[in-house]
Amino acid sequence: MAYCGKCGNQIEEGVKFCPACGAALQVAQPETVQSEPQQPVQPEPTAEEKLQQASATII
Numbered sequence: 001m002a003y004c005g006k007c008g009n010q011i012e013e014g015v016k017f018c019p020a021c022g023a024a025l026q027v028a029q030p031e032t033v034q035s036e037p038q039q040p041v042q043p044e045p046t047a048e049e050k051l052q053q054a055s056a057t058i059i
């Protein structure tokens with residue numbers, strides 16, 4: 001079941017226009033909506049790596 005994003009009216013599937021407000025209903029395709037460039041995820045250092053860095057600074 002779909003809902004109108006404009007007025008929130010409940011709309012049967014297959015209907016392209018909201019019968020209440022007449023807004024055009026778009027099929028939800030979140031993958032194509034946002035086209036932000038993907039940034040590489042930098043993994044956080046593990047506890048072991050932190051320990052090694054800490055000991056390296058001490059010595």
Ligand SMILES: [Zn+2]
Pocket residue numbers: 004005006007008009018019020021022023
């Ligand atoms: Zn509507």
